[in-house]
Amino acid sequence: MATYDPRTQKLLTFHDSVPRFLDGRDTPRAYLERCLDVIETREPEVQAFVVMNIDGARAAADEATRRYAEGRPLSNIDGMPIGIKDLFETKDMPTQMGSPVWAGWESGRDAAHVHGLRKAGAVVLGKLVTTELGFSFPGKTRNPFDPGRTPGGSSSGSAAAIGAGMVPAAIGSQVAGSVIRPAGYCGNVAIKPTYGALNRGGGHSSLSQSHIGIHAGSIEDAWATCWQIANLAGGDVGYPGLYGALEPMAPTKPTRLVRLETVLWPSVDDESKAAFETVIEHLKRQGVTIISRAEDADVETYEALTADALELTLQICLFELRWPLGAYRERGPGMLSESMLERLAEADKQTLDDYRAMLERRDQVRKAYAALKAKADGFIALSSPGPAPKGLHSTGSPAMNAATSMTGTPVWSLPLLAADGMPLGVQLGGFPHEDAKVTGHARWLMDSFLTQG
């Protein structure tokens, strides 16, 4: 197996093909066929997909091809092949959620974001493996850079499909670290936008920290996907949706960034720590001020408050999952994994007062994060406590991502680093509704670090 190098690794991109679609040198159908070739080669090992609708995708790609030939594509993602995490409904494929409860289930409709994507002309190619109901019990997918390692979860198939170059974009979702962590493990670009920015209707993604996220081969394609969803399907009901222009913010150097360690820093391996320091050194050389817990009391307050962010996230989710999991449990044995049943037994003991106390603690975390806005443009951290762990029995720890899910902030995972011959992602985050701004920062960091860093 070749050693992963973020500077030479090629990811599949779509936005740079559009000029060739418009002048006829290439077509969405030919683009799709190239994706299918990669899938044919890599899927037997990677196993990213639960199901595909190849005929439907070819028909959609042909329609897009016609639209480009006529000079009137529907959007900047018209003809873009995309995979959908199998927590979300699709009218042409079953939605099975990695769970026996939903085996074979067909809702007959598209989830809100899928409906929006099709309006934009995107080619919905297949459903991507998720862990059981988006929690920790793993699916079949393997890391595309080492089949003996996890791809992460719960957006396992989404991250693996991008890492393997099967599609240029894939939908994931995150409650604790289900987009950013697998994206880091699989060398993806990914964004978890501001909470509420993308409509979650039509899927098993309705917890109070659930976000839709995008895995992609480029910041440009991820941003375009977000924008089209927000503008064609809206944000969550009651939320203002994604802010920002159709074109992603131009690469922009941030002025000041908070360096976040998270509770897992002491357990990060030396190679990953050293790799992260190269990013920090690069930022400093470029004149970016780095603020960390060692010298800033507000950062220390936030780091200390978020030491149990993962546990708090899990406890909040457990209360919110008493239904529907309690209803599924009643259907009899085998419907939920042992690990899920154990968690549900914990949830049975929670009271409404317990839940209120947890929501108040989460509000404290949000306030502590908001206090950092006066002193920095955002934060930088590792996407995970090291590269993808060996073995397929666990999807790794989301403890480096849980706090930024709690705060509902926009976060990118960027494939900047390597450790143990595997991808190692870097999180770059901002403040709620500043998705466009942090996208400019992410583009600057990708360009400057990978070419000069």
Add this chain to the structure above:
Amino acid sequence: MATYDPRTQKLLTFHDSVPRFLDGRDTPRAYLERCLDVIETREPEVQAFVVMNIDGARAAADEATRRYAEGRPLSNIDGMPIGIKDLFETKDMPTQMGSPVWAGWESGRDAAHVHGLRKAGAVVLGKLVTTELGFSFPGKTRNPFDPGRTPGGSSSGSAAAIGAGMVPAAIGSQVAGSVIRPAGYCGNVAIKPTYGALNRGGGHSSLSQSHIGIHAGSIEDAWATCWQIANLAGGDVGYPGLYGALEPMAPTKPTRLVRLETVLWPSVDDESKAAFETVIEHLKRQGVTIISRAEDADVETYEALTADALELTLQICLFELRWPLGAYRERGPGMLSESMLERLAEADKQTLDDYRAMLERRDQVRKAYAALKAKADGFIALSSPGPAPKGLHSTGSPAMNAATSMTGTPVWSLPLLAADGMPLGVQLGGFPHEDAKVTGHARWLMDSFLTQG
């Protein structure tokens, strides 16, 4: 047809039967059989139910009967027959939402609140008619006090079943005025609690103003139903749920109430206006200070701001319904009513910026209402602009209820009045999370007005 008189009209109650269940003079099974007798007599005319599970209800009532005999009921609503608005999922009956889109659909699971109700021992008897997807296109139900008049909507069957004395409690839901208005038309007691107080999971009730509400024959049974749902199924995810004790607040006289006219006051018929004045006069005689737009600038501001509350509510809902209605429309003709298709065509023209502007306007309404908290305990108004209109083609106007749905405040409808020989409800509302307090006020008003007023 006898003329309706709120002072002599008997509604079916449950809480006062519990002592007889405990000492064996009565049983939940016998109580259910009495409900079934009423249903057998009244249902051919009223048509409140879509479907019933009588065998399942009898089995559940027998279990409750055994628990009382053993001196250990599950809760204060153990054995209580209840009907569920057909927007919400039930594991033993189809969920058809008054729409061909959902004809025959069985989700195989209970909605969150149904799951909670069964945990409390409630006897889920059947599904109650809703208008199409909870909007305006009517179902088959008729007003129990005059079959030539609408029961109101969208909780048509829920209100009619209570008005006819078929069950002591029924679940409804409200986005604009779908609980309070039909409750008023059908002589119900009903509560629309604070936004987020009761878990909406598992049903077509996911708009940013959707609330679950309870129709009942008494404040005590409605409160008990709310409390059990909140404590066994939680509030909406991310919300703190219903505040208050298991026992409803004792009857308490409010000190000051805002008298709200709403935009429809000029169109209210003289008899209804005069009836409402008898409540106002009663309050004044009892020493309650009444504050109205004529003498208070903040009340005038709120009344003026909410003059288009219904239109704003509808426009917000339309944006939020682009999905899933857009997906249903694609299935072909006949899936949506003409009125729904016309609205959806309007929604197609809306942009994310339009939606943001509407959310900002809603926030202004919320702030204007919050400004009244310093000067009053809550508000009083008619539940509707007169008694149920004649005819079955329209469910009447929710324009007197839309603003209090926008503000997410707790509101009771109380069957205090009559006009044109029909029930005429009075709204008594409070401020968010003060559900318990306004419940004490509602008990006081019911007792004092109907016995002394």
